Amino acid sequence: xxxxxxxxxxxxxxxxxxxxxxxxxxxxxxxxxxxxxxxxxxxxxxxxxxxxxxxxxxxxxxxxxxxxxxxxxxxxxxxxxxxxxxxxxxxxxxxxxxxxxxxxxxxxxxxxxxxxxxxxxxxxxxxxxxxxxxxxxxxxxxxxxxxxxxxxxxxxxxxxxxxxxxxxxxxxxxxxxxxxxxxxxxxxxxxxxxxxxxxxxxxxxxxxxxxxxxxxxxxxxxxxx
Amino acid sequence: xxxxxxxxxxxxxxxxxxxxxxxxxxxxxxxxxxxxxxxxxxxxxxxxxxxxxxxxxxxxxxxxxxxxxxxxxxxxxxxxxxxxxxxxxxxxxxxxxxxxxxxxxxxxxxxxxxxxxxxxxxxxxxxxxxxxxxxxxxxxxxxxxxxxxxxxxxxxxxxxxxxxxxxxxxxxxxxxxxxxxxxxxxxxxxxxxxxxxxxxxxxxxxxxxxxxxxxxxxxxxxxxxxxxxxxxxxxxxxxxxxxxxxxx
Numbered sequence: 001x002x003x004x005x006x007x008x009x010x011x012x013x014x015x016x017x018x019x020x021x022x023x024x025x026x027x028x029x030x031x032x033x034x035x036x037x038x039x040x041x042x043x044x045x046x047x048x049x050x051x052x053x054x055x056x057x058x059x060x061x062x063x064x065x066x067x068x069x070x071x072x073x074x075x076x077x078x079x080x081x082x083x084x085x086x087x088x089x090x091x092x093x094x095x096x097x098x099x100x101x102x103x104x105x106x107x108x109x110x111x112x113x114x115x116x117x118x119x120x121x122x123x124x125x126x127x128x129x130x131x132x133x134x135x136x137x138x139x140x141x142x143x144x145x146x147x148x149x150x151x152x153x154x155x156x157x158x159x160x161x162x163x164x165x166x167x168x169x170x171x172x173x174x175x176x177x178x179x180x181x182x183x184x185x186x187x188x189x190x191x192x193x194x195x196x197x198x199x200x201x202x203x204x205x206x207x208x209x210x211x212x213x214x215x216x217x218x219x220x221x222x223x224x225x
Numbered sequence: 226x227x228x229x230x231x232x233x234x235x236x237x238x239x240x241x242x243x244x245x246x247x248x249x250x251x252x253x254x255x256x257x258x259x260x261x262x263x264x265x266x267x268x269x270x271x272x273x274x275x276x277x278x279x280x281x282x283x284x285x286x287x288x289x290x291x292x293x294x295x296x297x298x299x300x301x302x303x304x305x306x307x308x309x310x311x312x313x314x315x316x317x318x319x320x321x322x323x324x325x326x327x328x329x330x331x332x333x334x335x336x337x338x339x340x341x342x343x344x345x346x347x348x349x350x351x352x353x354x355x356x357x358x359x360x361x362x363x364x365x366x367x368x369x370x371x372x373x374x375x376x377x378x379x380x381x382x383x384x385x386x387x388x389x390x391x392x393x394x395x396x397x398x399x400x401x402x403x404x405x406x407x408x409x410x411x412x413x414x415x416x417x418x419x420x421x422x423x424x425x426x427x428x429x430x431x432x433x434x435x436x437x438x439x440x441x442x443x444x445x446x447x448x449x450x451x452x453x454x455x456x457x458x459x460x461x462x463x464x465x466x467x468x469x470x471x472x473x
Contacts, residue, residue, distance in 0.1 A: 008439045008467045009398070009429050082397035085330050085438030091231070091244055092323040094297030095396065098448035104396050106441065156425045184442040190464030192457050 011078060016188035018071040019181055023206070025064055030210050031172070037152055037220050044148035045118045048140040051128065051150075063126055079107050102176045109177040116170030123157055158221035171211040177206035226252050226318035226416070230265065232277055235334050238341075240335065241306045245465040254451045258301065259291060261313055263441045278337040286451060290386030293295060294325040294435035298338040299390035299449040307388060307451045327389050328399035330436040344435040345387050345403060351431035352424035353407040355416045366416065383430055384452040391446035391454070397438030402446040404432050405462035412465050422469040429466055 004010035014159045032050065036043040050056050095104055102109065131137050158164050182203035186196060227250045235242025249265050260348045261283050264277035279340070282288040290306040295301035301311040316322060324338065332340040360383060392400050393441035408425050411417025417424070440459060 004467075004470045007429055007439070007466075007470075008401075008433050008434075009463055010438055010470065011462065013467055045226040054445075078441075082399075082438040082441075085398035085436055086328050087330060088328050089232075090294060090297065090325055090328055092297040092325070093294075095445070097298055097302075097446040098394055098441035099396075103441065110289060180442070187456065187460050188440075189444045190460045190462075190467060193461030 008081070011074060012188040014183035015071065017073050017079065018067050018074065019185040021063075022071060023178070023185075024181065025067070026137045026210055030213050033217050034213060036151060037211075037217060040151040043154070044140075044150050045092055047150035048148055051132065051140060052138055060146070068117070075107060075110055100180065103180040104179060106177060108175045112170060112173040113177060116167070116174075119163075119166060119170075124153075125164070127153075131139065155221050155225045156217055157224065161222065164218050164222040168215045171214045171218075174214075175211035178211065182207050226254065226313070226316070228261075228316065228319070228321075229321040230251055231321060232338070232430050233334075234277070234337055235326075236336065238333055242337075244325075252313050254312070256313045257284070257309060258293075258295070258311040258313065259309050266271060278335075278339050280339045281309060286384060289386035289451075290338055292327045292342070292389055292393070294323075294327060294334075294393055296323050299393040300388075300451055303452055304448075305453055307386075307390075310451075311394070327393040328471055329389075329392050331388060331400065333400065340389070342387070342389050344437075345389065345400070347435065348404055348431045349387075349401070349407065352420070352427040353411075355411060356420060357416070369415055371414060379410050379413040382406045382413070382454065382458055385410075385450075385454050386452060388451060389450045390451060392437065394445040394449040395438065395440075396443060396445065397441055397450055399440045399446070400432050400435070400437040400452055401440040401459050402450060402456070403413045404428050404459035408420070408462045409458040412461065421465060422472055423471050425462060425465040429462075453454045 005014055032043070033047050035046060095101075140148050140150065142152060158167075183200055186192060186199055186203075191199070227248070230247045230249055231244045232241050232247060234245045247269075247387060248346070249268070252261055252264070262279060276292075280292055281288040282290040283444060284291075286307045286309060289307065291300075293300070293308045295311070300308050302315055303311055304336065306355060319379065326334050326338045327342075328338045329340075331344040332342055335341050383406075385403060387403060389403070391402035392398050394426045395401075408428060412421050412422060442454055442456070442459075447454065
């Protein structure tokens with residue numbers, strides 16, 4: 001098993017494993033966020049649980065951060081080798097005749113998602129860490145002490161049309177990334193045979209449905225408040 | 226028909242190349258693409274110019290020598306054929322045709338449109354074979370029962386002619402479809418299972434050493450492969466490789 005991460009096949013396998021992890025995370029993130037559109041109380045309670053539970057905070061959160069960083073770093077490592085493999089480009093290359101634009105531009109859609117994540121961290125994660133671990137306020141309550149703060153903070157963020165638009169564009173790019181990435185991850189772990197054909201349809205549903213759901217949440221709070 | 230050809234000219238492996246424009250007249254639609262190049266070369270020789278160097282051998286789609294990127298696609302605009310099977314009726318009078326060699330670090334240009342594909346040979350030598358005792362007591366292959374589905378898949382994989390269109394079409398110059406076809410054709414048959422672990426590890430190791438890129442699963446290789454080798458072979462190779470790696 002030694003050196004598996006030094007091989008092209010092994011690196012793609014590692015990339016796929018981190019992708020599976022991130023796709024599961026995305027699904028649970030969506031499942032939590034969608035509650036904000038029909039029950040602020042449910043959203044607040046789940047958010048408080050996730051924000052204060054030691055297992056989530058000290059075990060799952062570091063794993064998530066590692067998974068995100070690993071996926072991006074490995075993406076660049078793979079891209080570096082790919083660029084070296086073809087130093088002289090074709091004068092004419094009809095890529096659209098044999099492959100989709102999204103499959104050829106995973107790095108581009110990935111970079112937009114990376115930029116979005118920086119914005120998302122500045123918007124939510126850093127203030128959350130600041131409140132809980134710098135100021136030491138683990139109560140999750142509003143400054144006036146009247147109920148939890150999570151829903152109010154979410155709604156406040158999506159008052160800005162620029163932020164709402166930026167999030168929506170990023171989710172479109174996320175969808176494009178997933179349209180190729182979902183099935184590509186299965187191919188990289190060797191799951192492409194008669195038993196996995198049904199996954200392709202589910203992959204398209206996931207890749208379009210989840211980002212569309214996130215866009216709905218952003219627009220819902222923007223126009224409702 | 227009259228055509229404009231833009232052809233990659235490169236004197237040798239060390240010098241830089243460039244696209245050079247040629248006009249060719251009265252091309253018959255019934256000509257094969259290589260015959261059209263033969264006519265061009267005859268004209269260049271008569272004008273005491275250097276003819277365009279290009280690879281060819283069987284001219285019937287089997288040897289995989291005619292490695293050309295025509296108008297942005299490996300083996301030209303038609304599906305499931307090599308350049309020697311491409312005919313000029315696929316083009317129109319007045320067309321401009323771009324002709325380039327395969328582009329990959331692992332396929333360095335030797336001259337004009339000819340590339341060195343010996344990296345494929347070295348990958349084959351690393352494991353693309355089975356060891357058979359030929360001392361006189363060899364078991365007849367037909368005496369070994371093989372599941373029809375496996376036999377069909379193995380034969381499909383074995384139709385790979387090693388032309389390199391997969392590498393040429395892949396945006397990363399990945400050789401995964403070629404290597405996967407070779408790994409699959411043996412992995413599916415009982416004779417190949419004996420050395421399956423070492424084979425896949427050694428062939429992938431050699432593939433990486435040659436400087437081919439990673440597989441991004443765009444599927445371009447499958448579309449451009451003149452023999453229609455399926456992406457399922459790459460998934461099989463991934464399974465074989467991962468199992469072999471964990472086995473040690």
